[in-house]
Amino acid sequence: MERAGPPVGACSAEVDRIVLVTVLLYDNPVSGNCHKVRLIFGLLGVEFERRELSVVDRSDRATVLDGLSPSLNVPTVVLEDGRPLAESNAILWYFADGTRYLPDDPYERAQVLQWMFFEQYKHEPGIAVVRFWVAISDDPPPAAEIEARRSAGYAALEAMERHLSDHEYFVGERFTIADIALYPYTQVAPEGGFDLEPYPAVRRWLARVAAQPGVFPLTPR
Numbered sequence: 303m304e305r306a307g308p309p310v311g312a313c314s315a316e317v318d319r320i321v322l323v324t325v326l327l328y329d330n331p332v333s334g335n336c337h338k339v340r341l342i343f344g345l346l347g348v349e350f351e352r353r354e355l356s357v358v359d360r361s362d363r364a365t366v367l368d369g370l371s372p373s374l375n376v377p378t379v380v381l382e383d384g385r386p387l388a389e390s391n392a393i394l395w396y397f398a399d400g401t402r403y404l405p406d407d408p409y410e411r412a413q414v415l416q417w418m419f420f421e422q423y424k425h426e427p428g429i430a431v432v433r434f435w436v437a438i439s440d441d442p443p444p445a446a447e448i449e450a451r452r453s454a455g456y457a458a459l460e461a462m463e464r465h466l467s468d469h470e471y472f473v474g475e476r477f478t479i480a481d482i483a484l485y486p487y488t489q490v491a492p493e494g495g496f497d498l499e500p501y502p503a504v505r506r507w508l509a510r511v512a513a514q515p516g517v518f519p520l521t522p523r
């Protein structure tokens with residue numbers, strides 16, 4: 303749960319670094335990568351503070367995130383003990399390990415990684431990037447570039463459709479962080495002009511994930 307109240311962090315003259323009292327999330331409300339982190343925090347009851355950074359005006363990124371995130375991206379978290387962690391899927395993995403959302407079986411863990419790498423290499427670069435260009439950015443690239451990415455996005459949806467045609471979830475027939483990684487940008491794909499009508503298994507899976515207790519949608523643009 304997000305905690306309301308005073309700013310995070312307690313500092314005293316005796317310590318030379320900020321000691322956090324709860325997890326800090328560098329966040330953005332329209333980011334699906336950030337939404338993954340808000341989902342796992344909600345599902346596990348992790349209390350957190352959030353600091354919002356723009357995904358359009360990135361002029362403050364180096365000042366804020368240098369030393370915390372190698373690529374100066376959100377989401378980035380700072381753990382209670384001050385250690386930073388970036389990359390949405392690494393954050394999912396860290397918090398889900400030892401919980402019902404990440405299997406113990408080595409093969410299933412590798413399958414979770416398989417789908418998370420798919421999400422980062424095939425799904426997000428097509429679907430999320432197109433949505434960003436057409437729905438959020440004030441400086442989109444030429445139409446041909448958008449359409450090339452859109453084709454890549456549709457190829458990712460086809461891969462998901464093939465798997466979900468005879469599976470309820472991505473790994474082990476139960477809800478895991480593989481589903482959490484793939485949910486946000488699939489849910490908002492129509493904002494990028496993607497038609498989900500030809501993907502009935504994907505649509506059924508979206509409904510299945512949305513029905514999980516504690517799962518909430520990424521706010522539509």
Ligand SMILES: N[C@@H](CCC(=O)N[C@@H](CS)C(=O)NCC(=O)O)C(=O)O
Nearest residue numbers: 333335357360375376377389390391
């Ligand atoms: N691979 C990273 C991607 C994170 C990412 O692209 N974050 C975007 C917002 S969704 C961002 O910070 N963009 C600003 C930039 O690229 O400078 C992850 O999964 O966390």
